Amino acid sequence: MFAFDIDTGDKRSLYRDLLQAAEALVVDEPDAIANMANVAALLWEYLPALNWAGFYRAKPEGLVLGPFQGKAACIRIPYGKGVCGTAAQTLAVQCIADVHAFPGHIACDAASASELVVPVVRHGRLVAVIDLDSPTPGRFDAEDVAGCSLLAERIAVHIDEG
Ligand code: SME
Numbered sequence: 001m002f003a004f005d006i007d008t009g010d011k012r013s014l015y016r017d018l019l020q021a022a023e024a025l026v027v028d029e030p031d032a033i034a035n036m037a038n039v040a041a042l043l044w045e046y047l048p049a050l051n052w053a054g055f056y057r058a059k060p061e062g063l064v065l066g067p068f069q070g071k072a073a074c075i076r077i078p079y080g081k082g083v084c085g086t087a088a089q090t091l092a093v094q095c096i097a098d099v100h101a102f103p104g105h106i107a108c109d110a111a112s113a114s115e116l117v118v119p120v121v122r123h124g125r126l127v128a129v130i131d132l133d134s135p136t137p138g139r140f141d142a143e144d145v146a147g148c149s150l151l152a153e154r155i156a157v158h159i160d161e162g
Pocket of ligand 1: 052073074077081082083084085104105106107108109112115131133
């Protein structure tokens, strides 16, 4: 059993502790799927107001569903499609306050109102994207973007299946 000391008092402490916990989980484990599964579990347990948290893996043919928590989701997303496909194609974080206003948004769960998608890049090559969905409009802010971007940077080497 893993026990983590996560300070959920404010976002700064939350992301600091989440990052530490994620690194502790993945550092000695070479299996990418196991590492994505544990990071998805951490995000799901400690980030409030989410209805989906997980990974899409970057394959030559497009994004393919990876380890996640939440409702069953669309399995394959072409590059350039939806929020995830846009993040994957542009390698730019997508912080979307209102997914219904995003052209081409793919509704896996009708409850989703806002979304944060962070590309995981290793040596300039896309490995996966982290996808967080929330039923709360405007759930994600600059601190979430910064926290998840740092997380993506740190775990990239540990979730690279290539
Ligand atoms: N809404 C995403 C699809 C993935 S699900 O949210 C899990 C999108 O538009 O890319």
